[in-house]
Amino acid sequence: DKFARFLLGPVxxxxxxxxEGKVLACGGYLVLADPSxxxxxxxxxxxxxxxxxxxxxxxxxxxxxxxxxxxxxxxYINTSQLVQGFYAGLGFSLTRLKRDGxxxxxxxxxxxxxx
Numbered sequence: 851d852k853f854a855r856f857l858l859g860p861v862x863x864x865x866x867x868x869x870e871g872k873v874l875a876c877g878g879y880l881v882l883a884d885p886s887x888x889x890x891x892x893x894x895x896x897x898x899x900x901x902x903x904x905x906x907x908x909x910x911x912x913x914x915x916x917x918x919x920x921x922x923x924x925x926y927i928n929t930s931q932l933v934q935g936f937y938a939g940l941g942f943s944l945t946r947l948k949r950d951g952x953x954x955x956x957x958x959x960x961x962x963x964x965x
Contacts, residue, residue, distance in 0.1 A: 862891060863915070867908060874899050879912045881922060887962075888916040890927040909940060917965050925963040934959045 862880025866873055877893030890912060895905040916922050927937060930952055934944070942961035951958025 862889075864891070865908070865912070867904065872896075875904050875908050877908050877912060879916055879925075881919060882926065885921045886923045887926050888919060888922045888924075890925060893927075905936065906940070909937075913940075913963070913965065923965055925965055926960070927962075928958060928960050931957045931959055934961070937961050 862878050864878030865876060867875040873896065875893075875895040878891040879888050880891060881888045890909065893905070893908060893912075895908070899905075913925055916925055925942070927942065929937060931947075938944075938961070940963070942963045944959065945962050946958075946960040948958040950956065
């Protein structure tokens with residue numbers, strides 16, 4: 851699958867949050883061809899960790915790192931409608947929606963945030 855291929859040849863920076871040897875969350879970022887835009891990549895939180903602030907911490911930490919990059923002024927994410935509200939709550943705005951863009955019933959939701 852796409853995530854496994856990404857792990858075999860990761861691009862950009864990637865972080866893993868673990869406790870007592872168990873992976874709780876992960877996510878990364880990379881600067882796009884347009885150097886003013888950095889993308890959040892493959893952010894995930896273990897299902898039993900939802901709602902405890904770990905996902906928010908991971909996103910905000912990556913955004914802080916992006917803000918330190920020269921020329922980067924915007925963050926971008928291509929996510930789904932399942933977590934669109936989470937990113938909207940962090941200030942991201944919808945820029946494009948493609949129905950079933952990630953598979954049947956899973957829309958491709960593109961969002962940006964001015965850093």
